Amino acid sequence: MTNWKEIDQNVRAWIKEAGSKIRDSFQTELNIKTKSNRNDLVTNMDEATERLFIEKIRTTYKDHKIMGEEGFGDELLDLDGVTWILDPIDGTMNFVHQQRNFAISIGVYEDSVGVLGYIYDVVHDELYHAHRGHGAYMNDVKLPDLNEVEVEDSVIALNAQWVTSNRRIDPKILSPLVQKVRGTRSYGSAAIEMAYIAAGRLDAYLSMRLAPWDFAAGKILIEEVGGIVTDLDGNELDPLNKSSLFVAKPRLHQTIMTDYLKR
């Protein structure tokens, strides 16, 4: 039987170690930045962090599988057994431009079901975590169940690009929602945006195309506080494939689905 308590202790220690290395690297990175281009730089740091996790997982859990954004994990055809779904730095653009507002995101799944989820906002030192059936937490303080909110009182996360011409969605679909809500925000990290949903700081978040490592941890967090996690058609997410994402408080999810997405 999988020892989830031990896995939890290990993940936390590894996340803190990786976060510390990322913070320490800022000075070096800023130097590198002037010699190279910013995109190369990020890839290096993303890769180093993913390698750190993979080495530790492989050493400790030889029978676990790994899916990682940077491609050092396994080629997966299914999620049977225990699978780690890793995003070493979610919010890469923020990492390069801001040296903040990015997160380490780790979901541990068993037979396709998310069991442990971790989102670590490295610079603000905030660790959001959830254990399926045991609640969601920020820095070990339990997050309460989400309160309902009306559309007109809600604050939603939505990037401005989705209400201008783009390849993924007709801008006419979400524009009326932007006009109706109390406010819109965009932070540039799906993991942080999902952590904000779990913490009740945002009421809904919509994105047109995300990968499993972007949402694997956030899904567990949000479901533990009663939020709804689907794609834009209202379907369950497939943690093996890319998809759109629509997370919200339950009644708000239903209202936006019916009145705006019209699915």
Next chain:
Amino acid sequence: MTNWKEIDQNVRAWIKEAGSKIRDSFQTELNIKTKSNRNDLVTNMDEATERLFIEKIRTTYKDHKIMGEEGFGDELLDLDGVTWILDPIDGTMNFVHQQRNFAISIGVYEDSVGVLGYIYDVVHDELYHAHRGHGAYMNDVKLPDLNEVEVEDSVIALNAQWVTSNRRIDPKILSPLVQKVRGTRSYGSAAIEMAYIAAGRLDAYLSMRLAPWDFAAGKILIEEVGGIVTDLDGNELDPLNKSSLFVAKPRLHQTIMTDYLKR
């Protein structure tokens, strides 16, 4: 002659005191929230913070004038002499919904010219300040002059509402900019967005309607690191009146003005 060094020391002490009171109040506020409506609540905290500053300023500087968002200051017809321009809580919606991502913003002007500017991100304990002619700082670390960036490599702050139908601007004007830039963000606090520009974390920020207390401090910060602060027509801001706002790195400001705003 105005003793700016003494004013600087006083403002810092007052901001820290106010920030501490705001942080301490979160528990109380969360209790109040369940008894009252969220908008009343904010007004109370905004007002209490503005009153704290006004009392201190009036006691210490009897001949200074005050313009405050909550209306406890003076009715001003000009900015002759020394004027304090205060926003006790910039990002009120964030304050209510998130208990973070809001700031105390204070600009001290002399004969219409901004001399001292302070933006305090209360929850993250980050104080951005500038003294005209003496540089801009974050937590007393000097911010470097802004680097130039191409439109396609830039990250800009722009709320999604400005690219959907709204009363202020044709959404067709800024949509091509959203499509061209590397990324768009929206944080919901003009003061924090301006501090991010000064710190080089965002390259441009556009907003359709702000009040003097929203931009009074940020203008000083941004100009100290070489950024350009105007309204959407490229005119100098009037610290006595509401206006649109367009801040950016110098060449980027010119390019966006010519190619997108077409003014």
